[in-house]
């Protein structure tokens with residue numbers, strides 16, 4: 423792993439900026455790339471501040487955070503940012519065409535042995551790997567907020583080499599994460615797939631009138647020890663976001679029965695999108 427010295431993270435949004443900070447804290451010379459310098463400056467300031475806050479709460483090592491600042495640079499020009507990179511982590515918007523275009527450019531601008539990992543939650547890397555040396559392409563899936571969530575799912579497709587999987591796994595460990603390897607490109611990988619199954623069962627119990635949303639949440643928190651129940655979590659992430667994920671699941675799996683439930687569709691029609699609109703399965707007053 424000592425050979426991974428230089429990391430480039432493309433997309434300095436919610437995920438990319440935190441992933442870049444983790445790479446810098448792991449001792450890698452790290453460059454963040456985004457569409458313009460203004461966005462990059464704001465992302466760098468913001469992530470340094472949030473890492474400092476996490477260090478004050480004892481969740482990150484203060485010394486590692488301080489030292490990382492010098493290793494975290496920004497560069498709006500993609501070609502120069504990735505030319506010397508050992509690993510590129512892509513975290514741009516969740517749009518297949520945008521990611522394909524970017525991977526095409528990465529194929530041109532990087533060395534043939536540069537590992538190209540996508541942080542996408544739903545686009546598997548085989549869809550981005552039509553480039554020279556596809557064996558270096560995989561998914562490296564972090565969880566939000568990446569600075570604190572421990573899990574990283576490393577997903578290899580048929581095109582991915584074992585060496586790529588091992589190197590990405592080792593990089594995740596060096597970032598203080600706990601990687602797991604997903605051996606096939608399945609929709610949702612592991613963790614999101616299990617959450618989706620819990621959502622589906624909770625909604626099915628609710629739609630059949632077997633219990634109220636409150637009682638189902640109580641059963642899951644008090645009986646299974648989950649920190650939050652499925653309906654409270656749906657409200658937190660946004661009902662519309664979950665409708666989008668279910669639509670994508672139906673599309674990607676080719677199984678229309680995996681699309682959004684009537685209950686979720688009705689809530690969206692009523693503008694009850696969860697906490698962000700003050701109402702979802704629950705009422706949140708003025709929030």
Ligand SMILES: NC(=O)c1ccc[n+]([C@@H]2O[C@H](COP(=O)([O-])OP(=O)(O)OC[C@H]3O[C@@H](n4cnc5c(N)ncnc54)[C@H](O)[C@@H]3O)[C@@H](O)[C@H]2O)c1
Nearest residue numbers: 433434435436437438456457513514515516541542543566
């Ligand atoms: N948000 C989450 O909870 C979460 C969790 C795990 C994985 N992901 C994945 O991470 C990726 C990014 O999600 P996010 O929530 O950080 O998105 P975001 O919208 O916060 O950030 C995306 C960033 O990419 C930039 N961008 C867009 N096109 C670009 C391009 N061609 N080149 C460079 N930069 C570009 C945008 O300017 C923006 O700053 C997605 O693939 C998503 O599936 C998100």
